[in-house]
Amino acid sequence: MDGHRDILDYNRHAWDRQVERGNRWIVPVGPEEVARARRGDWSIVLTPTRAVPHDWFPPLSGLDVLCLASGGGQQGPILAAAGAKVTVLDNSPNQLARDRLVADREGLDLAPVEGDMADLGMFPGGRFDLIVHPCSNGFAPDVRPVWREAFRVLRPGGTMLSGFANPVLYLFDEFARERGEFRVAHTIPYSDLASLGEEDRRRLADRDEPLAFGHTLGDQIGGQIEAGFALVGFYEDADPESLLGAYLPTFIATRSLKPGSS
Numbered sequence: 001m002d003g004h005r006d007i008l009d010y011n012r013h014a015w016d017r018q019v020e021r022g023n024r025w026i027v028p029v030g031p032e033e034v035a036r037a038r039r040g041d042w043s044i045v046l047t048p049t050r051a052v053p054h055d056w057f058p059p060l061s062g063l064d065v066l067c068l069a070s071g072g073g074q075q076g077p078i079l080a081a082a083g084a085k086v087t088v089l090d091n092s093p094n095q096l097a098r099d100r101l102v103a104d105r106e107g108l109d110l111a112p113v114e115g116d117m118a119d120l121g122m123f124p125g126g127r128f129d130l131i132v133h134p135c136s137n138g139f140a141p142d143v144r145p146v147w148r149e150a151f152r153v154l155r156p157g158g159t160m161l162s163g164f165a166n167p168v169l170y171l172f173d174e175f176a177r178e179r180g181e182f183r184v185a186h187t188i189p190y191s192d193l194a195s196l197g198e199e200d201r202r203r204l205a206d207r208d209e210p211l212a213f214g215h216t217l218g219d220q221i222g223g224q225i226e227a228g229f230a231l232v233g234f235y236e237d238a239d240p241e242s243l244l245g246a247y248l249p250t251f252i253a254t255r256s257l258k259p260g261s262s
Helices: 004-021 031-038 075-081 093-106 144-153 174-178 198-206 217-227
Strands: 064-068 085-090 110-114 128-133 154-165 230-237 251-257
Touching (some): 004 093, 064 075, 064 144, 075 085, 075 093, 085 093, 093 110, 128 144, 144 154, 144 217, 154 217, 174 198, 217 230
Parallel strands (some): 064 085, 064 128, 085 110
Antiparallel strands (some): 154 251, 230 251
16 A cells, blocks of 8 residues: 555445444444433443543533544434534544434434544634544554644644553454464554555455554654643543453543633
8 A cells, every 4th residue: 555545545445344244333322322312311432341431521512522533323423412513524434324324313413524534624723622532543554643633623622532542452463362362473553554464464354354553652642742732531441352451451541631711
């Protein structure tokens, strides 16, 4: 692949196929969950299992929210049902179709937008009050532009809630890990393109897996600070379906603020 555009196109197709395969992160919420959210009984995740604390959110009523690289009909519809005005940006048309399906079914204030999380040029600066960015920047080859763009489109005093993988997750041979073996095979930062041989990449392609990238904590946390954010919240989570998750938390969530007042 020649560059960012090729990776974007490849991952768009892969995630479209994951929708067809029934990936667990692309199963849209049902009417019962939307009804509970309308009554004020709601939660979302940024990482595999742990619900985001409610005190991480500003009051949602009338809030302009960007669900960044968050298609699939999960977070966006819940936040819209809780009173927010939601824009969902994603690279996959099929994932956005899940958000549109729920929004049309439930009459929600939700706008799906196809685009690249690292280039939010379709939005003016200071457009949003809240950005919700669940684990997805592991599919971007460079995470720092994602943080810079998020900072630009957030209003002063706005909040960004983000989830991402602990880079230790990428140290091990994925196929060996699926057999229950932990074999250190890679360095961090990690890239499917640079770290895997042709046969392993073909095996991932046969499973319609998107290209993955393991970013350092310097890029994930330091990159937010470099973009201008102030980190004010942090927790860890583990995926119960991951063997490594039995030994240590493999995911991180952060709450960050853009300094200033709106």
